[in-house]
Amino acid sequence: MALKAGGTRNLHARVIEEIGESIVSGVLRPGEPLPGESQLAEQMSVSRTVLREALKVLAAKGLIETRQKTGMRVRDPTFWNHLDADVLSWRCAAMPTEDFVEKLVEMREIIEPAAVMAAARRRSPEQLNAIGVALDAMEDAPDLDAWAAADLQFHDAVLVATNNELLSSLFSVIETALATYFVMSARTAKNFKYSLPHHRAVYEAIRRRRPNEAAVAMRTMIADSRANMRKGKRRG
Amino acid sequence: MALKAGGTRNLHARVIEEIGESIVSGVLRPGEPLPGESQLAEQMSVSRTVLREALKVLAAKGLIETRQKTGMRVRDPTFWNHLDADVLSWRCAAMPTEDFVEKLVEMREIIEPAAVMAAARRRSPEQLNAIGVALDAMEDAPDLDAWAAADLQFHDAVLVATNNELLSSLFSVIETALATYFVMSARTAKNFKYSLPHHRAVYEAIRRRRPNEAAVAMRTMIADSRANMRKGKRRG
DNA sequence: AAGATCATATTTGTCAGACAAATGACAAGT
DNA sequence: ACTTGTCATTTGTCTGACAAATATGATCTT
Numbered sequence: 267m268a269l270k271a272g273g274t275r276n277l278h279a280r281v282i283e284e285i286g287e288s289i290v291s292g293v294l295r296p297g298e299p300l301p302g303e304s305q306l307a308e309q310m311s312v313s314r315t316v317l318r319e320a321l322k323v324l325a326a327k328g329l330i331e332t333r334q335k336t337g338m339r340v341r342d343p344t345f346w347n348h349l350d351a352d353v354l355s356w357r358c359a360a361m362p363t364e365d366f367v368e369k370l371v372e373m374r375e376i377i378e379p380a381a382v383m384a385a386a387r388r389r390s391p392e393q394l395n396a397i398g399v400a401l402d403a404m405e406d407a408p409d410l411d412a413w414a415a416a417d418l419q420f421h422d423a424v425l426v427a428t429n430n431e432l433l434s435s436l437f438s439v440i441e442t443a444l445a446t447y448f449v450m451s452a453r454t455a456k457n458f459k460y461s462l463p464h465h466r467a468v469y470e471a472i473r474r475r476r477p478n479e480a481a482v483a484m485r486t487m488i489a490d491s492r493a494n495m496r497k498g499k500r501r502g
Numbered sequence: 503m504a505l506k507a508g509g510t511r512n513l514h515a516r517v518i519e520e521i522g523e524s525i526v527s528g529v530l531r532p533g534e535p536l537p538g539e540s541q542l543a544e545q546m547s548v549s550r551t552v553l554r555e556a557l558k559v560l561a562a563k564g565l566i567e568t569r570q571k572t573g574m575r576v577r578d579p580t581f582w583n584h585l586d587a588d589v590l591s592w593r594c595a596a597m598p599t600e601d602f603v604e605k606l607v608e609m610r611e612i613i614e615p616a617a618v619m620a621a622a623r624r625r626s627p628e629q630l631n632a633i634g635v636a637l638d639a640m641e642d643a644p645d646l647d648a649w650a651a652a653d654l655q656f657h658d659a660v661l662v663a664t665n666n667e668l669l670s671s672l673f674s675v676i677e678t679a680l681a682t683y684f685v686m687s688a689r690t691a692k693n694f695k696y697s698l699p700h701h702r703a704v705y706e707a708i709r710r711r712r713p714n715e716a717a718v719a720m721r722t723m724i725a726d727s728r729a730n731m732r733k734g735k736r737r738g
Numbered sequence: 739a740a741g742a743t744c745a746t747a748t749t750t751g752t753c754a755g756a757c758a759a760a761t762g763a764c765a766a767g768t
Numbered sequence: 769a770c771t772t773g774t775c776a777t778t779t780g781t782c783t784g785a786c787a788a789a790t791a792t793g794a795t796c797t798t
Contacts, residue, residue, distance in 0.1 A: 276779095276780070277780075277781070278558060278780090278781095282562075302748085302749060302750085303749080303750070304749090312781085312782090313781060313782045313783070314782090314783090315551060315780095315781065315782065315783085316780085316781065316782085318555060318750090318751090319554060319555055319558045320558075322514060322555045322556075322558060322559050323558050323559055323562045326518075326559045326562060326563070326588070327562070332749095332750065332751095333749090333750080333789090333790085334748090334749055334750045334751070334788070334789045334790060335747095335748060335749050335750075335789065335790040335791055335792095336749075336750090336790080336791075337748095337749060337750080338750090343667065344667070346667075346671075347586070347587070347671070348667050348668050348671040349585050349668065349671050349672055349675070350583070350586070351583070352562075369666045369667070369668050369669075370668070372620065372666060372668075372669070373666075373668050373669065376612065376613070376616040376669075377612070380612040384608065430605045430608060430609075431579065431580070431582075431584050431605070432584050432585065432605050432606070432608075432609050432676075433605075433608070433609065433612075435582075435583070435584040435585050436585060436672065439585070440668075512750095512751070512752095513751075513752070514751085514752090538777085538778060538779085539778075539779070540778090548752085548753090549752060549753045549754070550753090550754085551751095551752065551753065551754085552751085552752065552753085554779090554780090568778095568779065568780095569760090569761085569778090569779080570759075570760045570761060570762095570777090570778055570779045570780070571760065571761040571762055571763095571776095571777060571778050571779075572761080572762075572778075572779090573777090573778060573779080574778095574779090
């Protein structure tokens, strides 16, 4: 486990990533004892100070466990902070199994309807307006890039309108991970606005404060985009 | 911000908690610049080494941001890892507003039905059996403590049966936070088994692989325990 | 021989001091 | 007024040392 050459970020950030990826990808097995701090620091050509800063962060993510005299051990995956953005991103990078993507998709399909329901219940007029603005931008989008930007804006506005930072935090983490796998689902350039009616339906339900209608509209949208995603996969 | 006297844990763990709580509770405002590392270390009577280990962890949780020359700043709450177990626990400790508890409850009401649906779809025979064992233990529980233990066992077994560590991780974090606020909802000692039929209904739905029935049963159970929870609040 | 007790070595935890690198602020020059 | 360059400040990194905890094995006791 030697540190990769390139990279201009902070040293400890690189160490965190290096070790974190090794653990999450399974190179370092759970229960396996890591070499001592001094030895590990030497292997990676960093000082023990920097190494320790990295180890504390990894311990905070639940990936490792340290005790005096015993040394460090990789913790069992049940203790990992699976919802941590880094852990998730390392899993995505590690050529994951198909079923991991399905788990992410399952999460999305739980969260998104719940999010629009919450937004329909609690959105303020200003928040509704922000969603409306995003929707207009989607409608007027001249090309795919503009549409993608407006789509992102729409989702963000809905997230804010939920007025529940736990929900939006979760949403954001899951979406980021999913974005690793799927290209924008409107790749077929000509009909990139195909999901506009669905977005409008969601907006209308939120405007009329109809949680159930919003959830139904969102589920319809998901079912629709599901098929499109199958075509547009990026890399195994 | 001086470090509290007592406590036998690691020094950096205490520093993490001290600063983390100050930030989450709002004593340190977002955007506010923290004193320099040297000065802060002196204030807390720890070495800069230890302080930095703590700062890196807090940065990983999204609470602070450090840049050379500029120093450290508290980040805007939108960047916090709201689903981090520590952040959540600090919020719970900080005499939170009522609406925070409602956000937690909302999360639970989203997750739990989804979890039992997933379990109904994908549980293995062994996982079903584990749920059944827990259910039997609940039924045979002679007193409140035994019942609480069996209840925990039941929930854990369902969690495992979802076969989605993202879901179970989320579940676990939210439940832990909620447990801070509510005493066991069966406080009225005599009828502490009142929710047994609900649990049995959930089990039956999972056994028969009926996701929708499982979700309905769970929602019924939640609605039922909602009322009980109102009575048993702990501390504002 | 078996078990309890203690010494020791190893590993993480903590500290102190130094220098490097980055960068905002300010002065000087055009 | 604008650019350029120096400087001071703050985080980033390294080094070496000692403290505290504890697994291991040796020693002592029964």
